[in-house]
Amino acid sequence: MITLSLAEIAEVVGGRMHDIPDASAEVTGPVVRDSREAGPGSLFVAFVGERVDGHDFAAQVVQAGAVAVLGSRPVGVPAIVVDDVQAALGALARHVVHRLGTTLVALTGSAGKTSTKDLIAQVLRRKAPTVFTPGSMNNEVGLPLTALTATDETKFLVLEMGARGIGHIRYLCELTPPRIGLVLNVGSAHIGEFGGREQIARAKGELVEALPPAEEGGTAVLNADDPLVRAMASRTKAKVLLFGESDEADVRAENVRLTDTGQPSFSLHTPSGASDVTMRLYGEHHVSNALAAAAVAHELGMSADEIATALSEAGSLSRWRMEVTERPDGVTVVNDAYNANPESMKAALRALVAMGKGRRTWAVLGKMAELGDEALAEHDAVGRLAVRLNVSKLVAVGGREAQWLQLGAYNEGSWGEESVHVSDAQAAVDLLRSELRPGDVVLVKASRSVGLESVASALLETGAEGEVAAR
Helix, strand or coil: CCCCEHHHHHHHHCEEEECCCCCCEEEECCCCCCHHHHCCCCCEEEEEECCCCCHHHHHHHHHEEEEEEEECCCCCCCECCCCCCCHHHHHHHHHHHHHHHEEEEEEEECCHHHHHHHHHHHCCCCCCCEEECCCCCCCCHHHHHHCCCCCCCCCEEEEEEECCCCCCCHHHHHCCCCCCEEEECCCCHHHHHHHHHHHHHHHHHHHHHCCCCCHHHHHHEECCEEEECCCCCHCCEEEEEEECCCCCCCEEEEEEECCCCCCCEEEEECCCCCCCEECCCCCCHHHHHHHHHHHHHHHHHCCHHHHHHHHHCCCCCCCCCEEEEEECCCCCEEECCCCCCHHHHHHHHHHHHHHHCCCCEEECCCCCCCHHHHHHHHHCCCCCCCCCCCCCEEECCCCCCCHHHHHEHHHEEEECCEEEECCCCCHHHHHHHHCCCCEEEEEEEHHHHCCCHHHHHHHHHHHCCCCCCCC
16 A cells, blocks of 8 residues: 555544554555454554454554554554444545556456456556456455555556445445446346346446546446447446457457367457467356457557467466366366356356367356346256256256256256266265266366365365276
């Protein structure tokens, strides 16, 4: 964060100083909410959670070097006390972003946000110092904490924005006003909470509504291949830049294909030229993510060759998103267990099939959460798709939703051996340990709450021990 005195911070957040012997003392380090991350020069933000009260760690963080605590009550050590800690954190982020004047890129969408954000960051940091959202810290707390890591050297600030209802993205844009706003897609993620795709589109479109007009540098980067996203052009006064495989897209892909290992390759076309891309990531769905990143980079002055080189060298920066690991015995484990929705689940299945040409493929899948009334139909559809794609075997893990996955596959299959239902992650591990053989490819994917990353971890430990059935 930029250097600010405690007096300045108190004024910005409307707080009261308690037990502060020197109001000119400066915060020179990061703003943190985890007491374990407190260090010299930091500011500790004390939230009251369901199980942990950050105020209880006040003395500990000051001893570790924190200059003060930002909290909702005095704690016996230097503190700035406010009525609403979350609102104060947001106000501090808004102040710092305004002071810095950095170019702020915000993105949202139903699927692919984190992967695309990671791609944008890896492309832009070749041009200038770039700060970006770590993992999926895309809510009312994670977003301002990320913004506050920017310094005087930061040229680009790339922020992922999530939403679980109308008004959420509008609020995030008030905290950190973007100059470039990117909307990836409108899908089924959280459809149970929103009540329909039209409502999701309404919420995601709040990003483009928050952009400055074109004459002030505002740019809306929209997916030309998604009708609900493309229609958002009418909701903004910003310049509109389209990306996609459509002929009408300003930044588009031609000659899309997958390598023998399932990695996308294509010809990137931008208004400034064309260049070839072969990605290190797996799955054709990353083409759209790459085009979105390319459109942002083009808008910020990078050439087609620069963008293509950066995309070709970019990797995955966030855990459990199509992490591909080959065991010593030749079994390939694809850990995509961070989250799941119908669109990402189908994309992952297609990537599995592309990676597994000539090999046995296993899809270890669990529940997709927050689908509301669409849950039965969407789980059934994923199970059927696994069979249609000729996945060797679907292992559905968990309760009712997993049973729907398995039933969809069973009804689609010709003899019922394409799928099996198991009760939990350990049962899936036991099954795979007994039946996997060298050369198999295993995809593990479900909503985060299911915790299927434990299956991937167990399989990799098994491979390290050399325990695999030889058949």
